[in-house]
Amino acid sequence: MSRLPLSGVRVLECASVIAGPYCSYMLTLLGAETIKIERPLQGDWMRRQGGDAALVAAGLGSTFLSCNAGKKSVSLNLKDPRGVQIARELAAGVDVMIENWRPGTAERLGVGFDAIKAVNPRIVYCSISGFGQDGPMSPRPAYDHIIQAVSGIMSVTGTPQTAPSRTGPPLVDYMTGLSAAVAVLAALRERDRTGEAQHVDVGMLDCAVAGMGSIVSAHVNGGVPAAPIGNAAASGAPGSGMFATQTSPLAVVANTEAQYAALCGVLGQPELLTDPRFREPAARKQNQDALRALIAARLAGRPAIEWEQLLAAAGVPCGAVRSVPELLAEQQVVARDLFRRLELPQQGRDAALTTAGFKLNGQRVAPEQAPPLLAADNESVLAELGYDAAQRRTLRDDGVW
Numbered sequence: 001m002s003r004l005p006l007s008g009v010r011v012l013e014c015a016s017v018i019a020g021p022y023c024s025y026m027l028t029l030l031g032a033e034t035i036k037i038e039r040p041l042q043g044d045w046m047r048r049q050g051g052d053a054a055l056v057a058a059g060l061g062s063t064f065l066s067c068n069a070g071k072k073s074v075s076l077n078l079k080d081p082r083g084v085q086i087a088r089e090l091a092a093g094v095d096v097m098i099e100n101w102r103p104g105t106a107e108r109l110g111v112g113f114d115a116i117k118a119v120n121p122r123i124v125y126c127s128i129s130g131f132g133q134d135g136p137m138s139p140r141p142a143y144d145h146i147i148q149a150v151s152g153i154m155s156v157t158g159t160p161q162t163a164p165s166r167t168g169p170p171l172v173d174y175m176t177g178l179s180a181a182v183a184v185l186a187a188l189r190e191r192d193r194t195g196e197a198q199h200v201d202v203g204m205l206d207c208a209v210a211g212m213g214s215i216v217s218a219h220v221n222g223g224v225p226a227a228p229i230g231n232a233a234a235s236g237a238p239g240s241g242m243f244a245t246q247t248s249p250l251a252v253v254a255n256t257e258a259q260y261a262a263l264c265g266v267l268g269q270p271e272l273l274t275d276p277r278f279r280e281p282a283a284r285k286q287n288q289d290a291l292r293a294l295i296a297a298r299l300a301g302r303p304a305i306e307w308e309q310l311l312a313a314a315g316v317p318c319g320a321v322r323s324v325p326e327l328l329a330e331q332q333v334v335a336r337d338l339f340r341r342l343e344l345p346q347q348g349r350d351a352a353l354t355t356a357g358f359k360l361n362g363q364r365v366a367p368e369q370a371p372p373l374l375a376a377d378n379e380s381v382l383a384e385l386g387y388d389a390a391q392r393r394t395l396r397d398d399g400v401w
Helices: 018-028 051-055 081-092 105-109 115-117 144-151 171-194 204-211 214-220 257-267 281-286 289-299 305-314 322-330 331-335 378-384 388-395
Strands: 012-014 033-038 072-075 095-097 126-130 198-203 242-243 250-252 318-320 340-341 350-354
Touching: 012 018, 012 081, 018 033, 018 095, 018 126, 018 171, 033 081, 033 257, 033 318, 072 144, 072 378, 081 115, 095 171, 105 115, 126 171, 144 171, 144 204, 171 204, 171 250, 198 204, 204 214, 242 318, 250 289, 257 305, 281 289, 305 318, 322 331, 378 388
Parallel strands: 012 033, 012 095, 033 072, 095 126, 126 198
Antiparallel strands: 242 250, 250 318, 340 350
C-alpha cells in the first residue's frame, strides 16, 4: 500500500505485555511511526517469553514478536530525571501517547496526562489499565486471566463440570488493545476538530464486560441465567452445536428452518423433516436429545472435513475443529495472507508475524519491518532530539538508557 491511513501520525508507547503494545501495533500497521519506551537492560517483559531459547536470549521472544513489529525501541530509565526529561521531549513531538501502568504511576513518574499536555497541548493520551482510572478496583494490578475471572467470562466458559475455565488465547488483552486503538482514532478526529488534548481511559474490565454483551443482556433483560453450556450452540437450536465425527469434532449451525432442512438432506435423513417429534421447532426443542442422537450417529460415520465440505456446499454453516498446525496449513489462511514473514535483526532467520484482521482496498494491512532489538533506536532518536554523541554516551554510561 503506497500510503497508509496513519502515515504522518507519531505514537509514543510506554507499555508492555499485550494490551498496550497491541493497541500501538494496530496504529503502526496503519502507518503510524511508533517509538516504544522500554526499561534499560530488561525491556518489555514479553521479550523473554517464548519457546525458542535463542530468540528469548536475544530479547525477541515469540509473544513479543506477535505485536511489536515496525516499532522503534528506545530504552529509558524513567526513575532518573534525565530519562523523564527525554520522555517529555519525545512526547512533545508526537500525536499519541499510550501507557499501561497502574493509575497514578504515570503521574508519579512525571509523565501523566497533565505533565504531557503541558508540553504538547494537542496530545491524545491513552491510559490502559486493568480496571480503569477510577472506581474502587482501579488501583489494582491486572492481567488477562485476572480480568477473565472478575468479568464473569470464566464462569460461563466450559461445561457445568469444568467451569470456571479461561479461554485459550488472552482474548481480553486483544479486545482491550483493539478497543483502545478505536478510541485513539476517535480521539484523533476530535483533537483535529477542536485542537484540544484528549485523554482516553480504557479499562480491561470494561472491554471484557462489553465482550460479554449478549450474555449480560440475556441475564439482565431476558431473565436467562448466565451459565456455562460447554460446546452447545448459544442459539439453543437442537440441530446446532458440536458433534463427534470419525476424526475431529464438527461445529454445526442449523438455527433456521432452511438450515435444518439442508442439514437433513446432506445427512440423508429426510424423515427428520416429517417425523412429528421434529417437524416443528417447538417439538424439535422438546425432543432435542433424540434428535441430536440421530444426527450424531450419522455424523460419526465420516471424517469431519468431508462433512464440512458437504454441509458448506449445501449452505449449512459448519467447521471442523482444527489444531494450530492444521490452521496454518489451511489454504484459506494462505489465500488471505494472514502472516507476513520478515527477517529478524541479527538473528539470521525470519519469523511469521501476525497482520491486522482486515484488508484495505484489497490489500492486507501487514508489518513492513521486523520487531526491534532492545534500545535499537536510542542513538538515532536521541540524535534527532539534539543530543550529541558525547551527551548520548554520558546518558548511556550513567544508566539513563
